[in-house]
Amino acid sequence: MDPIRGKTILVTGAARRIGRAIAIKLASAGARVLIHYGTSREEAESAAAECGNAAIFQADLAKFSEIGRLFAEIAQREPRLDALVNNAARFTRIHPLEVTEADWDFIHDVNLKAYFFCAQQAALLMRRNPGGEGRIVNISSMGAFGAWPEYVHYCASKAGVTGMTRALAKALAPAITVNAVAPGIIPFEELENERIQRMIKSTPAGRPGTGEEIAEAVLYFLTAGDFVTGQTLQVDGGMGLG
Numbered sequence: 379m380d381p382i383r384g385k386t387i388l389v390t391g392a393a394r395r396i397g398r399a400i401a402i403k404l405a406s407a408g409a410r411v412l413i414h415y416g417t418s419r420e421e422a423e424s425a426a427a428e429c430g431n432a433a434i435f436q437a438d439l440a441k442f443s444e445i446g447r448l449f450a451e452i453a454q455r456e457p458r459l460d461a462l463v464n465n466a467a468r469f470t471r472i473h474p475l476e477v478t479e480a481d482w483d484f485i486h487d488v489n490l491k492a493y494f495f496c497a498q499q500a501a502l503l504m505r506r507n508p509g510g511e512g513r514i515v516n517i518s519s520m521g522a523f524g525a526w527p528e529y530v531h532y533c534a535s536k537a538g539v540t541g542m543t544r545a546l547a548k549a550l551a552p553a554i555t556v557n558a559v560a561p562g563i564i565p566f567e568e569l570e571n572e573r574i575q576r577m578i579k580s581t582p583a584g585r586p587g588t589g590e591e592i593a594e595a596v597l598y599f600l601t602a603g604d605f606v607t608g609q610t611l612q613v614d615g616g617m618g619l620g
């Protein structure tokens with residue numbers, strides 16, 4: 379895709395935290411960012427203002443029908459869609475012996491099912507672009523690679539994102555590239571949490587990461603050529619090195 383200036387890019391879960399940092403980074407690089415949010419309307423409005431009055435879209439991505447509605451709305455309001463950043467996700471801590479079907483679906487409906495159907499709907503819109511070009515970046519997690527005993531359901535969803543990224547990259551090549559970024563610890567409100575502090579201390583970088591650092595990796599995949607696809611970049615301060 380090369381230059382990002384003027385490209386229309388949907389970022390899901392862009393009202394807060396990492397998604398917001400990604401949206402701001404892309405907007406400051408000249409992209410036309412579309413801000414998606416689920417419940418954080420006020421934060422979405424403030425993110426949109428920071429992104430130069432970006433367009434805002436609401437949808438509960440846990441609902442298949444809402445994903446269809448979201449992309450129909452985008453098709454109606456936007457002349458084109460160049461890229462999707464699948465970022466909105468859920469995170470719960472439950473021992474695997476206590477995970478219910480509802481707990482499992484709560485995570486997978488958003489972290490994996492919605493990622494897939496957002497990618498599918500986005501790719502269908504990208505096919506209308508000259509040359510059918512597009513870019514998809516999935517925000518995964520180091521949970522896709524690590525073994526986190528109280529987050530087995532979450533780890534499974536994020537490992538699914540890695541598998542999906544690879545298979546989808548092959549299915550949509552060469553016009554649409556599909557890559558992923560796996561963040562390490564990027565704390566916001568939870569910075570003071572003792573467990574998070576322990577994890578930060580054991581990270582080779584010796585510090586937490588920032589939303590800005592994740593955004594830079596996303597920007598790389600959005601601007602890379604079609605020779606870079608199916609990859610997951612771990613942006614984790616070396617946490618995954620063991």
Ligand SMILES: NC(=O)c1ccc[n+]([C@@H]2O[C@H](COP(=O)([O-])OP(=O)(O)OC[C@H]3O[C@@H](n4cnc5c(N)ncnc54)[C@H](OP(=O)(O)O)[C@@H]3O)[C@@H](O)[C@H]2O)c1
Nearest residue numbers: 391395396415416417418438439440465466467519563564
């Ligand atoms: N922070 C970290 O340390 C870390 C580490 C590894 C991976 N990640 C990944 O990075 C991404 C961003 O994480 P984060 O910590 O910045 O944010 P987050 O608080 O986990 O979630 C980001 C946003 O997802 C949206 N969302 C969740 N369920 C939704 C639904 N059903 N429908 C629509 N939107 C929904 C929420 O939007 P609303 O607020 O508008 O409802 C929320 O603000 C996620 O994919 C996460 O798994 C984060």
